[in-house]
Amino acid sequence: MKMLGDLLPSAIGRTEVLRAARAQSLFRRWEDVVGPQLAQNTKPDRFDQGVLWVATTGSAWSQELVLQKQVVLDRLNQFAGEDLFEDLKCSRPMKKARPVAVEAE
Numbered sequence: 001m002k003m004l005g006d007l008l009p010s011a012i013g014r015t016e017v018l019r020a021a022r023a024q025s026l027f028r029r030w031e032d033v034v035g036p037q038l039a040q041n042t043k044p045d046r047f048d049q050g051v052l053w054v055a056t057t058g059s060a061w062s063q064e065l066v067l068q069k070q071v072v073l074d075r076l077n078q079f080a081g082e083d084l085f086e087d088l089k090c091s092r093p094m095k096k097a098r099p100v101a102v103e104a105e
Helices: 004-012 015-027 030-034 036-041 059-067 069-080
Strands: 042-048 051-056 087-093
Touching: 015 030, 015 042, 015 069, 030 036, 030 042, 030 069, 036 042, 036 059, 042 087, 051 059, 059 069, 059 087, 069 087
Parallel strands: 051 087
Antiparallel strands: 042 051
16 A cells, blocks of 8 residues: 555656646636626536636526637636646535524524
8 A cells, every 4th residue: 555645756757747736826817807797696616637627607697708718718827827737627516505594582
């Protein structure tokens, strides 16, 4: 059995792992990339081999994201400072927050 400490250096040195880490660092800047309205209805889900998967609040927002796909990809790569993002696809729907029940006094 190999120890995690033995595997970690070779995994971190892998190009795709480093690309994914750089891509995920941009997830925190999603609103800066797409603007407040689109950010309110979409959320980066995962990055896999150049493809950004984005969750949306519904099919209308998935369609809007597809229509703005090239603009979003260009902005992401601009923020990244490299051609990191090659494609964008919609993934599962975003989970909506459930309202918190408040008891009347």
